[in-house]
Amino acid sequence: MAAPRPPPARLSGVMVPAPIQDLEALRALTALFKEQRNRNLDTIGVAVDLILLFRELRVEQESLLTAFRCGLQFLGNIASRNEDSQSVVWVHAFPELFLSCLNHPDKKIVAYSSMILFTSLNSERMKELEENLNIAIDVVEAHQRQPESEWLFLIITDHFLKSPELVKAMYAKMSNQERVTLLDLMIAKIVGDEPLTKDDIPVFLSHAELIASTFVNQCKIVLKLTSEQHADDEEALATIRLLDVLCEMTANTDLLSYLQVFPGLLERVIDLLRLIHVAGNDTTNIFSTSGCVKAEGDVSNVAEGFKSHLIRLIGNLCYKNKDNQDKVNELDGIPLILDSCSIDDSNPFLTQWVxxxxxxxxxDNSQNQDLIAKMEQQGLADASLLKKMGLEVEKRGDRLILKSTSGTPPL
Known part of the structure; x- marks a missing residue:
């Protein structure tokens, strides 16, 4: 029988790095616990305590860091595809382990702890996250630092975005940079290779309410960007990303009908388009038309595509919707849109969106057709511009008709 191994030595209250054979033993245990029959739930609490100790010591020796990583791998393996183990891991690990590890400078420790979080989360535990928002926000911060991490991406897209209550609570507490990251992942979910499922739609309708109401309430903040003093205003940049989300949401048939009748949204978009159009024409600023290609190495325009996206959103909101078509006319939005059609390097595909x-x-809106036809006759609408759009004005008796030049029936 082998002699018992003495406990690890301590020096001034700090544990001495584990010998190589200890690390090898820990690796061997980690491998063994990948097998269902070898899992022992009594070891989970001890493993969590050791991991928290490693974090508390904050010693950067490679051997200790390796033990730290192996401990997290052990917990990840023991929780994998085993609901009983996941429950025990959650009881011992939440919230301290995640608060300790998700913001660690070592990428592997962040990756392994996020794997444990992803594996352990379910609908019931998501409610606990609402009471510990710092963990959810730490996940978003970690994704900012490590956008290539698949576990962090999956936690947000497969868990967080399925909880409107959590997203709403997170958004209220986040910094504007963190909001941009969350909104980017919301876009990724909407435009991903797999379309939103029937179960996703009710959740994303709730997200649409948050996004639309926030945009309606604060969209004029983007006008701060006309001042050089506020050229990098983070609240304005987050508001720009709200517009990007709305464009993608209104490209989804199931979300479009809800947003087409959202109170104040269409009016606010037209109002904002008019304000930035005037601001860009009156003075030289971030919303001014840029008719030349940028030189290589130029700093990218933080508002690039903003006008294009406003017009795209108006187009989406008016898709087969007579009430919104008429509303744009009433708000003098049609001349504004036509006047916005110019070569602008800061707004790629602007003409196409117009x-x-x-x-x-x-x-199917004769009133709007008549308006454009009369504008062309009065010289208020450029005939060459209409031709680019595939439209032309034809006089039939006393009436002006706007028709397609492609030979298709009138609009």
């Missing part, structure tokens, strides 16, 4: 919006505004 064409799209005008087609949606005039489809």
């Amino acid at each position: 064409v799209y919006a005008i087609r949606n505004l005039t489809e």
Whole structure:
């Protein structure tokens, strides 16, 4: 029988790094616990205590760091595909382990702790996260630092975004940079290879309410960007990303009908388009038309595509919706949209989105068609611009008709 191994030595209250054979033993245990029959739930609490001790010591020796990583791998393996083990891991690890590890400078420790969190989360435990928002926000911060991490991405897209209550609570407490990260992942979920499922739609309708109401309430903040003093205003940049989310949401048929009738949204978008259009014409600022290609190495425009996306959103909101078509007309939005169609390096595909919006505004709407035809006759709408859109004005008796030049029936 082998002699018992003496306990690890301590020096001034700090544990001496484990010998190599201890690390090898820990690796061997980690491998063994990948097998279901070898799992022993009594060891989970001890493993968590050791991991928290490693974090508390904050010693950077490679051997101790390796033991730290192996301890997390052990917990990840023991919890994998085993609900009983996940429950025990959660009881011992939440919230201290995640608070300690998700913001660790070592990428592997962040990756292993996020794997444990992803594996252990379920609908019931998501409610506990609402009471510990710092953990949820730490996940978003970690994704900012490590956007390549698959576990962090999956925690947010497969767990967080399925809880409207959590997202709403997080958004209220986050910094603007963190909000941009969350909104980017919301876009990734909407435009991903796998379409939103029937179960996803009610959840994303709740997200749409948060996004639309926030945009309606604070969209004018983007006008801060006209001042050089506020050229990098983070609240304004977060508001720009709200617009990007709305564009993608309204491209989804199930979300579009809800947003088409959202109170004040269409009016606010038209109002904002008018304000930035005037601001860009009156003085030289971030919203001014840039008719030349940027030189290589130029700093990217933080508002790039903003006007294009406003017009895209108007087009989406008016898609087969007579009430919104008429509302744009009442708000003098049609001349504004036509006047926005110019070569602008800061707004890629601007002309294409104007064409799209005008087609949606005039489809089966004789009043809007008549307006554009009269504008062309009065010289208020450029005939060459209409031609680019595939439209032309034809006089039939006493009436002006806006028709398609492609030979298709009138709009």
